[in-house]
Amino acid sequence: MPASAELQFPPATSVDQEPPFEGVPPFESWGRYPTYGATVVPLHWQGDFPRAIDGVHHGALAVGMGRSYGDVCLLKDGTLLQTTSMNRLLGFDAATGLLTAETGITLAQILDFAVPRGFFLPVTPGTKYVTLGGAIANDIHGKNHHAAGTFGNHITQFELVRSDGTRMHCTPTQNPDYFAATIGGMGLTGVMTWAQVRLKPIVSRMIDYQGIQFHGIDEFLDLTQQAEHIEYTVSWVDVTSTGKNFCRGIFMQGDHSQVPGPLEPSAKPKLVFPFELPGFALNGATVGAFNGLYFNKQMKKRVTALQDYEPFFYPLDAVLHWNRMYGKRGLLQFQYAIPWEHAREGTVAILTEVAKSGLASFLAVLKAFGDVQSPGMMSFPKPGMTLALDFPIKPEKSFALFDRLAEMTREFGGRLYPAKDARMTAPQFQEFYPQWERFSRYKDPALTSSFWERVTAGHPASRGGSR
Template identity: 80%
Template sequence: MGRSYGDSCLLKDGNLLVTTSMNRLLSFDTTTGLLTAEAGITLGQILDFAVPLGFFLPVSPGTKYVTLGGAIANDIHGKNHHVAGTFGCHVTQFELVRSDGSRRLCSPTENPDFYAATIGGLGLTGFISWATLRLRPIVSRMIDYEGIQFHGIDEFLDITRQSQHVEYTVSWVDCASTGKNFCRGVFMLGDHSKVPAELKPSPEPKLIFPFDAPGFALNHTTVSLFNTVFFHKQIKARVKALQDYEPFFYPLDKVLRWNRLYGKRGLLQFQYAIPWENAREGTVAILGEVAKSGLASFLAVLKAFGDVPSPGLMSFPQPGITLALDFPIKPDVTFPLFERLADMTRDFGGRLYPAKDAAMTASQFQTFYPQWEQLARFRDPLITSSFWERVTGDKLAL
């Protein structure tokens, strides 16, 4: 869909392969939940088909405007990583078309090396033409939701430990506040409702952000005010509700072109995964550095990754804590901050998410992903990206 926050889906002075017209459903088995579709179909289109039949995605990111092929290429993760692992864990097979015209059926048992390299391989190993995904059954659109306010990283970690039995967990964290409000947030938990209810497709979103906001609109003061309001909109410390899956999984999707809020220069996202042994210390240090910078993110997502292994060679998640922050682009401030944060992530033994990156250096990437040289051996000789060229120096000789 071209919606990666960085340049993994771009190529300067090159040709882009656009797959969104390849969006046909090819087969679906209601007994096993196995769905086969062309790789240009979006997760939203899969949901429109599957939800009325009583099925849901096994793993979903924070937007449904992602193609099936893109979900595989970035080995996306969701709020249930601690129980379900990454998207690739649920892909049973796919066809990989190479630039020499060859077609490979890839699965854990057939061409397993290409299967592993392609899951999380950033689209570099070839063209995914179709894939088979195992869906999970549901009986309702509704989510049994619980929201819990927390004050500080230790409360977040306590709730995380106590909620391992809940399928979906994620937190919003206030990264603008300091002092007694440092690292306060709202922990959000959910399970698919077990009470049967009407299953129907979602309506199309009607709200569109109408213009590019001025560059000064998102500043430390306005974000701090937003964060205070957001934290206190939940009047009680703990609330329970029955919530439709759309606002639970895809709160931003209800406003099309929401990215215009960041102005004409756009936004950068910084997302790390730091292993458990350094997760608390690293999160406190990085949030402190963000608070010092004068920049602030109101879309700050904090959650725990589990230990379900991915079949992908280059998968991003690892057991520990992940934090995702969105910032408006202010060249003299944002990029230096990102370099400092990436170095801090490296020092704490973590890594950054290539699917959302526009700033990490070659040395940082190669430290985070020492297996990149193994991926390079599977890269299609006629396929590259601006991201790959930036972090490896490996350019096509055409």
């Protein structure tokens, strides 16, 4: 344990978190597809990882809040090592911003501790209901990738426990290969017990926000270039419109306010999506109407406001169980990164294909990835453009569309994000991530996932290193 962990803190203020699993077996990822049964074993700080998997025949996988969309957090008929009880804050140095915590703590709990003390996460995804370990394992990215890189860029050290009982202290210089393999390593290199992340100072909860309407991919690219000095940038894009409204959207940018302001912790969310919508509720007509209203919600082309960080970073977290809106069949999410040399034509081609399909996505996010290199061996982002889409599952249409989009991504030199994926084929994964065989040397042989089994398809290298 690092020296900074000697100072003990009580757990951060509890938040009304959504339970990672509502009942096992079976259980679901956030996309609710696919659904597999598994045995869930809670882990604790004092828990013995090797003993917990003694006698396991179908493999094991450490999981946190289960907020990945596909099967990277699933293991059919296997053993899930649930880490959410490992949620203690272990140390904090206000002079450096270094926070040490057990890896089952959520980003929401970190924020509840850090914001009143004038600190914020260095990188955050679109939900705060993910664990510290999950953020590292998926090397999450956010609206400031062009400025700050991935979450892994701000991890200074962690402990990795292997299934043979080996405890490894991993830093960029100590066990550096395991450090690189674990960041973005999908939880397959071992179980992280604690980790240290460098937070960033803030003086207010507020964000200096601007929302700018754009029409077409070229206006989006112009706004992206103009906002290079802005820390946070992201765009919502209307994927249902064609003709003169093709690729219209709202470019959203912001910086932490430099005017001292409120720093109290966030209120608990009170809204809950009450039931699954019927399958016909989300269709081209209803989503197209929503997109038209959303695009025109601001009366001016450019709107400037002082906005709280919650709606800026986490608009969907205000409604618990929002994934129910996609119905009992769940949703598929698709996210690519296409390098700059093909980013424009690839994005236009994929948006055209989506509009032609008639399937509806109203949570469509388009942004630029910068050139800050991640320390992770298997990290997803690379310089270029990324587009994230989600669709309600309609088996007769959705799977075929996703298969076409994945192949188009490959043709344009891009790759897909494992944390969002439920359809990638083994040949596609192995082309998207040619370093996967090198990575497999650091994989713990006792750990696996349904995603890994799918995309390595029994390849001899898939089993990992020696136990």
